Amino acid sequence: MEAITLSVNGGTCRVEADPDTPLLDVLRNHFGLTGTRFGCGLEQCGACMVLIDGAPVQSCGAALSTVAGKSVMTIEGLGSPANPHPLQQAFIDEQAGQCGYCLSGILIAAKALLDRDPAPTRAEIASALDDNICRCGAHHRILRAVALAAARMREEARP
Ligand code: FES
Ligand code: FES
Numbered sequence: 001m002e003a004i005t006l007s008v009n010g011g012t013c014r015v016e017a018d019p020d021t022p023l024l025d026v027l028r029n030h031f032g033l034t035g036t037r038f039g040c041g042l043e044q045c046g047a048c049m050v051l052i053d054g055a056p057v058q059s060c061g062a063a064l065s066t067v068a069g070k071s072v073m074t075i076e077g078l079g080s081p082a083n084p085h086p087l088q089q090a091f092i093d094e095q096a097g098q099c100g101y102c103l104s105g106i107l108i109a110a111k112a113l114l115d116r117d118p119a120p121t122r123a124e125i126a127s128a129l130d131d132n133i134c135r136c137g138a139h140h141r142i143l144r145a146v147a148l149a150a151a152r153m154r155e156e157a158r159p
Contacts, residue, residue: 004068008033009077019065023057024048026064027074035075035104039133046132049105050074056112058105058131075104078111086156087111090149091142098136106132110146118154122147 005014008031015030022041027033027050036059039047043061050059051073079085084092087110097103106129113120113128120128125146126139134142 002065004064006067006069007071009073015064017064019063021064022060023050023052023062023064023067023072024059027059027072033074033076037101037104039101039105044133045102046105046109046129047102049108049132051108051112054112054115056109056131073108073111075107078107085111085149086153087114087146087149090145090152094141094145094148096141096145097134097138102132102134102136106134106142110149113146114150114153118150118157120146120150 001016002019003014003016004019005012013031015026017026017030024036024038027036036050037047038060039045041060043058046058048058048060049056052062052067053070079088087107091097091103091107109129109132113125117124122143125143
């Protein structure tokens with residue numbers, strides 16, 4: 001066991017755990033942040049994606065020791081039902097998703113994309129979501145929702 005401190009959704013968190021524990025387990029089991037999903041556990045599906053210092057990472061494959069002192073954002077840090085992020089609102093408006101299991105990871109990957117490129121093409125959106133699998137096959141709506149969110153965010157950013 002080791003005491004490790006990291007930032008999660010803007011707050012400082014300390015956890016005592018085996019340093020090899022996957023970050024996904026720490027988020028869900030120690031911090032109660034169950035919005036981050038367990039899909040495959042093998043870095044193959046993207047359901048567990050979070051931002052680590054702004055970069056999308058599959059948290060099932062990230063050992064706790066590797067995130068000491070770093071800043072983690074989970075889906076809970078993106079927005080809330082009362083105050084949704086434009087991406088979340090666009091996913092609702094486009095009804096982008098069916099079971100919703102993949103959406104936490106997809107929203108996180110989309111956030112990382114729009115942070116670095118506010119005007120991605122459809123192909124660039126698809127490429128940014130390459131590591132995220134949607135078993136329901138909602139890909140077309142998901143791509144539309146990300147494009148809609150990007151357009152709305154550009155509009156909001158206009159002087
Ligand atoms: S659960 Fe992490 S990539 Fe599938
Ligand atoms: S909406 Fe069901 S897996 Fe994507």
